[in-house]
Amino acid sequence: MSAPSQFALLGKRRFLPFFLTQSLGAFNDNIFKQSLILAILYKLGSSADKSLLVNLCALLFILPFFLFSALGGQFGEKYAKDSLIRTIKFAEIVIMAAGATGLLLGSLPLMLAVLFCMGTQSALFGPVKYSILPQHLKEEELVGGNALVEMGTFLAILAGTIGAGIMMSFEGYAGIVATSVILVAALGYLASRGIPRAHAALPELALDWNIFRQSWAILHLGLVKQLPSVSRSMLGNSWFWFLGAVYLTQIPAYSKDLLYGDESVVTLILTVFSVGIALGSVLCERLSGHKVEIGLVPFGSAGLTLFGILLWWLSGGFPQAAQPHDWLGVLAHGQAWAVLGCVLGIGMFGGFYIVPLYALIQARTAEHERSRVIAANNILNALLMVISAIVAILFLTVAGLSIPELFLAVSLMNVAVNAYIFKIVPEFSMRFMVWLLGHSMYRVEHKGLDAIPDEGPALLVCNHVSFVDALLIGGAVRRPVRFVMYYKIYNLPVLNFIFRTAGTVPIAGRNEDLLIYDAAFKKIGEYLKNGEVVCIFPEGKLTGDGEINEFKAGVERILAENPVPVIPMALQGLWGSFFSRDPSKGFFKRFWSRITLVAGPALAPENADRQTLQAQVSELRGAVR
Structure with missing residues (x-):
């Protein structure tokens, strides 16, 4: 008898309320964050450097992951995860109420403070988000559950980004966005009420409020004390976010300078990228045979490199026009379809790469350490995303590379990073050869x-x-x-x-x-x-x-x-x-x-x-x- 589709989980109470809760949270984060960025660029009359403010927004959202992920990991071990999620989601309503006030008043300092609080809430939610899945899902459902979470997250990010752009185009944008973020936060809290009981893994854990000492301890727990397959999966996971940050950060400039497109072209590429990751995540469950199949990780890594190199190869020589192309104008050229195919391939193979890594971390980590290990993973993710910005600046400004050449460089770096991971944990390569035999x-x-x-x-x-x-x-x-x-x-x-x-x-x-x-x-x-x-x-x-x-x-x-x-x-x-x-x-x-x-x-x-x-x-x- 064939195993049921992963989409059957969407009909289960042990998964659907959690899926809706985390998807609505990602959706709301991006509505507010993107609305704030667009307000800075087009609506608010601030005399400050707008580029500096936009980069400040990125910093304020990512900084809490360094500061508070360790605390979130401790909370995830000490308290029942279902009640902890409800507490965090209720806090989101309060935070978004403050954000709505900032929007209505046009107060940039208040909105920036709310953005930091949003990042804090996400940092606390992250460890619980992934550690609760093994408590509610069977082992054969773990890959499918992670695939749906990744699909839901990236589609919610995309929907929030596009939705913010639409709402900000109206004259009464402040009231529309303010109402939306409070409503979505309330819906997320209501969805969290349906999450079944998920007991505390280590209720006797003594909380350490020294965030720097605890962050170091949690990184040591994740990178040193875990099995090599777990610690290197964490590195691979964070490396994916490094790659993703490079691509996502450069998409606006790539669309403008290489495809000679307007804002709609940026949205088109972001859509294709997000759909690719969602598609790869969903296909993971079918290709893995409903089990944690880490053989897909080398397959995903090879695809990331291949399509990154092809994107470099196919970029350049795109025809210019008197006015920037809109998305339909770009699609009128065959070269654009090839570029979008590469973007889709990068996203899809990224899904093949990331979903098994998340599932392996969950499956091979002891229950009483899982939340803290995932917290360590979140800290690494944030660190690699910051490093990606530094690397991009060095390559583009100091080394003088073009954006396609940057894509080529990180694609070749992907080979080196994953060669190191697969050498330390040869099980990845072994499982890939086994998987390839059974699928070729x-x-x-x-x-x-x-x-x-x-x-x-x-x-x-x-x-x-x-x-x-x-x-x-x-x-x-x-x-x-x-x-x-x-x-x-x-x-x-x-x-x-x-x-x-x-x-x-x-x-x-x-x-x-x-x-x-x-x-x-x-x-x-x-x-x-x-x-x-x-x-x-x-x-x-x-x-x-x-x-x-x-x-x-x-x-x-x-x-x-x-x-x-x-x-x-x-x-x-x-x-x-x-x-x-x-x-x-x-x-x-x-x-x-x-x-x-x-x-x-x-x-x-x-x-x-x-x-x-x-x-x-x-x-x-x-x-x-």
């Missing part, structure tokens, strides 16, 4: 895999058809699987990198190499005692004729020493493929064919002798070799 050469269908327990030790037994059996199984099962395989297959070039990274156990025949043989059973025992999933191919060798060979006694020794549940499995459709031992195989034989991995009900260890297991696997495989 074969179409893998799964049946009955819910028989594999979500927690605790289990032994999987499967027929052995090809050199890539372990990759196909590892790519299908939600939990990490430790494979036991013949040491000569384990040592194959290229595949050895994947097997080593996945913690595969090489094994030899007892009479072939006794040291490898005994070490294998010792390692298997360690994995099972630690509550992990181990997969063994009891035939001990690849089939030479497509039929299942006799199961060896090793599986009985494993179960005698480690009595754990056993799940029989079978691969169908691999015989005759390039990686099998079929004498008539060819590279394109069975290319893109449907491979089925089917699992049967779990067996108690006392009932799982090798003859019974062989009969079960044979029955599951049936006549399809």
Whole structure:
């Protein structure tokens, strides 16, 4: 049975109220922030430098993430997240009431103070926003939930930005915007009333009000004390915001100086970029098979670099006109469609990149540390966004690069940054190769895999058809699987990198190499005692004729020493493929064919002798070799 679409979550009370709450918050932030910027540029008669004021707005909104994210992380651990969200959303109503007053009075100092308070509210909300998801969603829903949150956030940002522009075009803009921000804040609070209970993860936590000491402690917790996969995911996450800030900051100047467009062209590009991220986020769930699939991260990274380079390549030489092009005028030129395609690609592959990283951070962080780790991630995000502004200034003014050349530079920097991340955590590259195999050469269908327990030790037994059996199984099962395989297959070039990274156990025949043989059973025992999933191919060798060979006694020794549940499995459709031992195989034989991995009900260890297991696997495989 296929898993339900991620959009089914929008019909669940454990997700919909939260989704509406965070989307309305992002929408409201951008209505007010963009309205303030437009008021500074076009409405308010201030004698101050307008460029300085616009940059001050950006600073006032981002500064609270440095100052108060650590406090938000502590709040998220100590207090029930549902009640904390309601408190923060009620504070938004008060803040927006002050903002409305500032708009009606035309008071720039009051509006700037409100902008800082908005940033503070967002900094406190951020850690709770992502740490509540694992409490309300199942593991297989985590990627889909994150995808919807990212989609909702970017579409809300876009809608708020465009909505502010529309409202500010009216003569009575102050009253319209003031009414809107209070109304949206009230709707956000009402939506938060429907969020189900989410208990405090660490209610005994003593709050540290020294924000600088606590910020340092939280960064240390996130970057040093977590698993390398978590800490490097945080770096990758923040790097994405660095890239995003570079692109988003340069879009107005790019539209004006390279496409010779007016304000509507800026809106067009922002729309395409936001739709791209929303599309990539939504596709993530389908491409990941409803599990946290970090193999998509290298895929997303490659796309970010490719489309960034193409954007540089395609920029320049756009025809000028006596008057700036509007968005329809720009679309009349084929080059514009290519540029927009690159912008869409950057956004879409950004979605592939960011959603699995968020899901991994949530899934692999202890519940009592999750809010603080996400707070550390938010601090890093803010830091990288500030650094992106400094880098852009240095490249554009000091180094004298053009905007397309800046895009080229950050695309090449993306290669270096992610090469570092993937080197430190080779699991990203390993999972990418596994994911690529299952989405290129074969179409893998799964049946009955819910028989594999979500927690605790289990032994999987499967027929052995090809050199890539372990990759196909590892790519299908939600939990990490430790494979036991013949040491000569384990040592194959290229595949050895994947097997080593996945913690595969090489094994030899007892009479072939006794040291490898005994070490294998010792390692298997360690994995099972630690509550992990181990997969063994009891035939001990690849089939030479497509039929299942006799199961060896090793599986009985494993179960005698480690009595754990056993799940029989079978691969169908691999015989005759390039990686099998079929004498008539060819590279394109069975290319893109449907491979089925089917699992049967779990067996108690006392009932799982090798003859019974062989009969079960044979029955599951049936006549399809």
